[in-house]
Amino acid sequence: MVEAAPETVVPPAPRPLPGKIAVPLALAAGLTQLLAFPRYDLWWLAPVSVALLAAAVHRRRALAGAGLGLLAGLVFFGPLLEWTNLHTGMLPWILLFVAESLFVALLGAAAAYASPLVDRHRWTWPLLTGLLWVGQEAARDRLPFGGFPWGRLAFSQGDAPTLRFASLGGAPLVTFVVALAGGLLVAAVWRRRGLPSVLLGAGAVATTVVGFLVPVGGGAGQQPVRVAIVQGNVPRLGLDFNAQRRAVLENHVTGTVELAGRVATGQERKPDLVIWPENSSDVDPFLDPEAAAAITRAADSIQAPILVGAVLRGPGENEVRNAGVVWLPGQGADESRMYVKQHPVPFAEYIPLRNIARMVSKEVDRVRSDFVAGDKPGVLDMGAATIGDVICFEVAYDGIVRDTVTAGGGILAVQTNNATFDESEARQQLAMVRLRAVEHGRDSLMASTVGVSGFVTSDGAVHQETGFNTPGVVVAELTPRATRTLATQLGYWPEMVLSGLAVAALVATAVIRRRRPVPGTPGGAGADPAPLASAPPHTASTPADEGDGSRTEAG
Template identity: 25%
Template sequence: MIINRVIRSGNNSNKYIFSCLLNLVAGCLMILAFAPWSWYPIAVPIIAVVLHNWLKYSPKKAFKLGILFGFSYALGSSYWVYYSLHDYGQALIFLAAAAAVVFAAILSLFFAVLAALVSYHRRYPPAFLYLLIFPALWVLAEWARSVLFVGFPWNLLGQILIDSPWYGILPLFGILGGSAVVAICAGAVVYFFRLQTPAKTVFGILFGLFLTATSALQFIEWTRPTSDELKASVIQANIPQKLKFDRPYLQRLVNQYLDLSMQHTDSDLILWPETAIPIYADMLEKQLTSVGEQLNEQGTVLLTGIFYRDREQGKRYNSLMNVNSNDFYHKRRLVPFGEYIPLRSVFEVFSNWIIIPMSDLHAAEMTPILDVSDYNAGVSICYEIAFANDIADSLPAADFLINVSNDSWFGDSLAPHQMLQMARVRAAENERYMVRATNTGISAIIDHRGRIVEQSELFEVGSISYDIIIRKGITPYAQWRDMPILIWLMISLLAAWLTAWYTNKKRKELRQ
């Protein structure tokens, strides 16, 4: 008898070790659903397998499995942190690697809590568990990851829909709505295999109708095109990050941008990337004024990334400047430890072992709109593109969207591809054309459905141009943001909990 217990204990231990490996591998494979591969169909079976696995164990063990799944998923999504800190921030190898690992470990906690909560509800009625509770908890975890602390909504599940027939969900319910649909599909797969044959047929038909109805949303347009067009040109100078902040190289850098721009003076808009001019605007005031006057005569507006300092308030900003009118947009959401040190009294030591130029900036509070040739451009800088609500702040006033970034910080990693995919999602959520300029790529012009109409290649010098269509109106997502999904989330969980409570109450009454 004792021997049998030992054998069973050993078997259970081996099964749990297998589950640990399964979750690690599943998290790694999830990255393939995102750019640059965009194998979006694999996300549903991967999540279905992980969900089924979590439900085999207690909340405590599921918590550990969630950490493993979340860690490999997060590390695969954000390993570029190492490149930013080591290659360009001059941090020691082991410190940069440790920072990337710790960052992924922190993000894994959201998945760990998700797994534990799913396991806690494993005795609930299967239909509620798989089709309501699990999707709602997944969305809750992503929402929390997007808003807690400084927020990091990177590679949210709904992002993969931009390359699928279900991208029409994005302008209706946003990226969290997309995440909900993918999670429902994963839960439905597990639920399907639990059903008996007659019920499987009925459920399969209903699930097919659900997929058909949600894919039909791609044929609905919530905004309207106008007859106005604006010719936009994007300049990608491919300046090496190590030379970008080298002061003797500055004039050569500016001349390179100007030379590339002079080929596009027939454009209404010429866009340079984030910090294309890596000094304060007032330090190059005369040259910028001269360029602005010259372009005004030709009817061309130049926007460039640049730094701005407010001497009166003692503040410095990462900005986008309209060279013609001398108007500025100052970045509202900064990258922690890259553009500012959060909780400086605690993390001051961080600045002693990493060297990032212009890393003590301030966040602005302003409307993200710049005037471009009598049109309103909704603007964002770099990291802001990950935050759906921030981009929607410019609607309905914005006639088109602009994003500038300096993706050279990410090196030759997945990050430039993922950033471009996020930009496509933002364009689709708001049904606006987006003009995106980056220093080393990938620069692109994206239409109102999130499709790339022109793009550059990574680490190449060049430019792209396209006649974008001005659109008016506002999408349901831009109007209501995440509120409908959060209401659905609360109703789903409340309905499941009340049903389970009522069912248990009736069972107790029958026993009595």
């Protein structure tokens, strides 16, 4: 009698972490990511957050990964964006942070789906983690209504050596490096075979520390110029700052005139140019003679051009523009030197689908006139220097800032109005200015109505930072530059390549999943290279004991 050849039995699929562990890990991922951002600034927690979420979703079904990603996103974005509910009520804030959290849910689903690729080729885990984070942010930066890039991993790295990677590949590369470090951490904790955990952990640290070797700074520049920021403050914080627009304008005039007085008495050197913040003149100076006269008085007193943040009526009925206007001493406004904000904020500066939006919240009716977008980069000749003007939230958008630099901006000026928010929002925005300064090798500044204002040199360091909800005038020397960093030259390519590789990794996962045999059936394509003859066929193994198996638990 001929004996039948024994069948090669595929052992049960490796299992994910139990739910009672995965759920707390996802919650901890959101919390640690929050703590990495201003005001807390524990930047080193960003890779830890990435690692926690990666561990929570590994080997789960895509839907379960999405649920865990959503939990992490809610814990992160809820407190991070809490400043949006200070004066508009709870509902708009909830809608915003839930919408942002859905992208983290997508990330969780994608990471869970890609688990077979990780289990077959464990070395891919750190790379895959970095790629998926870049892809998630690329989508969130654009969708819907032009996207909302707040809370990118890169924006948490203001004090970290990883910030320096911005000069090579912008915010996408910084995010990739941070998430790569997180992937190395989770691989170090999860894995016992292959590379020792201590080496993987050391790799995570090295990935971060190597940032110190990346050169930053804009290189040789032009003659330094003295720049003054006037932070006039507002009588009251809140949405009704518009009702105080005459007082706000007068505050900025007064601050400039007082600076001129200090110059006249020799207490301060005369600035070459002055920057006022967004909304420093919500009275249209082209239509209101009193507003024009007040700004002219300020410019004539200081004898330097002023970049005025103004709200201008038109071009159509119920339309306005958010603009930076150069005001010259002895001449007044130069309409040829004006920048109109290119990316008005949906549901704040204009209302898409207004009738539908009103059903959600009647607060939309506070926006009586829709802001019209400009179509040119903010490059303004102010005599002593060419300023690259960026208004408020535009600093979060890679393309707008880059276009401003490539069009000739020698110094970046971010005009903003934080009177409707709080100090945490201002500090989150200042962190973005720091990244942009390094990314493009430009000395930069942020001028706010209420703070925080300050100067940022091309190495990302902050100087003469003002307080919040207080008037202030600060003056510093900045160096205009025309050089371009590698990040400026590469433009969208780092993000496109990294996002494309993320898609390729998911396609490779789909191929692996199609070839994978059903657990408990004779081995075939995708099975382990050798049967585990000594292992009980239905013994579940723990994640720490798994090697580089090709199958994962789908549930």
